[in-house]
Amino acid sequence: MTKDGGKQDKKAAQYGVTPQSTDFNDWYNEVVKKADLADNSPVAGAMVVRPYGSALWENIVRWLDDRFKATGHESLVFPTLIPMGFITKEADHVEGFAPELFTVSKIGTEELSEPYVMRPTSETIIGHMWSGWLNSYRDLPFLHYQWGSVFRAELRTKAFLRTSEFFWHEGHTAHANEPEARAEVRQMLDLYHEFCRDVLALPVVRGEKTASERFAGAVATYSIEGMMRDGKALQSGTSHYLGQNFSKAFDVKFQTREQKEEYAHTTSWAISSRIIGAIIMTHGDDFGLIMPPRIAPIQVVIIPVGRKDNFDQMVDEGEKLAAELRGLGLKVKVDKRDGVTNGFKYNDWELKGVPVRIELGPRDLEQGVVVVKNRNRDEKETLARADAVGGMTARLDEIHDWLYGRATEFLLTRTLVADSYDEFKDAIETGHWVRAYHCADAACEKSIKDDTKATTRNVPLDDAEFFHEHGEGPCVKCGQPGAYGKRVIFGRQY
16 A cells, blocks of 8 residues: 555545445445435435535525526426326326336325325426416416425435435426427526536536437437446436427417417426535545535635634634625635534534635734635645635635536546447446447347446537537447447446
8 A cells, every 4th residue: 555545544534434445335325424414314215404415405406596587487386296197198107107106095094086196207297287377379488497306216225316205396398389399408408517517516418318218208308417436427417308298198288370279399307406416426535525616505614723711712703704705705604613623623524525624723813814725635725814815716716627627537537439349348347438339229228238237328419518529330239330420428327
């Protein structure tokens, strides 16, 4: 073991977190719990989100909600329970969701003549309501979304990534024609991409899902795919063109300008609380989280350093410093815990991933300086107080850029091109994504999945910044002509 490796292991042991390289799954579960993001619940498969995790989710909700409203969308609220008959009206939809449904067959002591399901998604009940609201082309477009929980039975649960109840928004829109609906699908996909890149520092690949990976009942599904630090893919957001499938199932039709009757073209789109899992697994290290500064619940933590006889004074000075930083619009916390060592506080806030830590002691106060440490660096800096405050916004932007750059480099270096199936299997087995030609045959796609546990992630769009070049070649598995005019991304997934 190298000297540096021993130092890293010793530091990781102090945090009580299994290093990523030892067991990524254990590392993730420990970080979620020890960083106070979430805890197990007495309900199987569900989680309890703690205040720190809830604050992160609230920041995510706030940014997205503002953008939804800015693009003309209106929020509404639908009930959690949906009549079972609604689910069965759209054949692909019921086939796709049947194994995941939670059903309610009794209210009190009375058996229901028709069971309810706890909504796995809301296309059906929204379609039912739209059918009564929509009359004329003048009513369109309907641009709606809601925040809430959905319920899907999961055999293997993992906090934020796969739980029986999870949190999300679901957007639902109805349009007079296909071009308008498809433009909506792309607008929301691009909004998600912008959010991941500019706010979460997550590089994601925009692309269209293969037919086998489409949302149940959709004509076309688009996704953003992120690579986690173990090389697995995480589908981080989706946007679906539903065509007229749900409109026909629920009689969502309108009078056109020409006084003809037409079914609406609909869309749906969503990002869920699994995006928190993406933040953890893209930006974490052996010592815990590294929060993207622009979404962090706490951007700067101030640690007053003092003895028993002057600790209260240093806390007061810390609050004054915090007020200066809050005046810049930053989220700041002063750690006022007494009877806890400074070393414990440092480790605790590093585990929680706070982007910047400031240490303030009596001697620093006398000299007009503070000690500043970025979460992504080992070294500390001693800076004039005014310089530390005045440069804090730029410092946080630098941390954002560093996180995005590190994640992008990892994505690019861990994605390989394969032209033979042996190359493909070797790359998947060593934790890489693979770019390969594929025939688009569902049986061939299933054969690859059964053989390697790798699935098609998406077919990158032409203007995606990653992996968008065109080309022709034989399917990496069966040798038949490739179907997409470009390479498809494959990888194991969460």
